[in-house]
Amino acid sequence: MLAFSDLVRDSRLKTRFSSKYTQHVYYVSGETPRQRKVRREERWERRESLGSGSFGTVWLEKLTAEHARYRAVKEIRKIQRGSNTISYGRELEAIAKFSHEKYELCFVKSYGWYENDASVFIAMEYFPNGDLQSYLSSPLPEKEVQQITFQILEALSFMHENGFAHRDLKPSVRLPWLFLNILVKSKSPDWWVKVGDFGISKRAEDGLTALRTFSGTPGFLAPELLVQNGLLDSNELKFGNEYTTAVDIWALGEIVFRALTGQAPFARSLGAYIRGTSPFPVEMMLSNDISGEGCDFVKSLMAPLPKDRPTAPIAEEHTWMESLRPSSPRSSVEFER
Incomplete structure (x- = not known):
């Protein structure tokens, strides 16, 4: 198990996987004492591949909600060819650091990360205009x-x-x-x-x-x-x-x-x-x-x-x-x- 900084740990998304979508559950602050802690749930459907390379794939995903929006999700396979383990901690640290509002003018914003046994996933801002x-x-x-x-x-x-x-x-x-x-x-x-x-x-x-x-x-x-x-x-x-x-x-x-x-x-x-x-x-x-x-x-x-x-x-x-x-x-x- 990798040792992550507090910044990285705090940006991890609570996630459940299904065959049709990825579900995140998180809690936000409400506006009244009775709603001090409000549960939010998001379900994201995978739509298409935006690109792939030796370390993994970037996917386009759509939020299944009344006001749908899109995100890009970078999937990094933990084990590569030849049984080489990928070190992804530094990437998580960097993208969490530069997603702060002080820096988001200049950097692709991350919405958090999650993982399963095979891969690490980084949810990011989607750019329809491309590269x-x-x-x-x-x-x-x-x-x-x-x-x-x-x-x-x-x-x-x-x-x-x-x-x-x-x-x-x-x-x-x-x-x-x-x-x-x-x-x-x-x-x-x-x-x-x-x-x-x-x-x-x-x-x-x-x-x-x-x-x-x-x-x-x-x-x-x-x-x-x-x-x-x-x-x-x-x-x-x-x-x-x-x-x-x-x-x-x-x-x-x-x-x-x-x-x-x-x-x-x-x-x-x-x-x-x-x-x-x-x-x-x-x-x-x-x-x-x-x-x-x-x-x-x-x-x-x-x-x-x-x-x-x-x-x-x-x-x-x-x-x-x-x-x-x-x-x-x-x-x-x-x-x-």
Whole structure:
């Protein structure tokens, strides 16, 4: 039995399973002394699969009530192929932490978790608009990419200051692993995105920023991860098997570059760029009429060495982000999301 924090234990849902639905029973505070403790019951019907991967499946479920609503439920199988047991405690801790009202502006909200002998289930906010990847088949307007970028930076700032690194930030659920990452609550022209899935988020223990395990999605992995795992050659990045929250900043740079250009920045030349024999592909952004400030911003996020990348709070202060900051008159609509 895993040892959970109080936060995780308090978010567990009392649950009964049947062949037709999942039932939750919980108690809420009433408005009179005789109704001080009011029993509530919910029954959820499974409708369809929203996606699946090596760890499990995400399901769409509908509440069987007069005012029906939907939720997404992530099912994580406890035992994987080869009899490997999945450690899901850190995911439960992260999603419970960032479902607090202080953070729900930036993160997919969890409604609690439950389990049976075979699986753990995490009930989450459902996003009919899907994931960000669905909107990146062609370049987005620069001002819209600025909105999206600032919102992701807000989320990363919260994560990093609370000792979490995401390590698999990307715009899509349709990639090798089942990770809901950037979901779209409101789309163009007034974007609202949220960061989700903490399946491979890692909390830095004892105040350390070094993270030692390898995880992530090919195409969004920082070069230090590729070098440390033998997938890229660079003497400059051969400094052991540790990496920092700077891996998330690189991944954000990948997302922003693709949103601005509709293309990946390093289809073939990443090794040359890391070794200093090939420049950053600024011309790809300039050919899409991206401003000089935008080019400089993305280039800073994708600096070859982790120490040269800005932290999330510093990136929020870049001139390309100026119109989105609370002090800017132009940001008033943005902060009314």
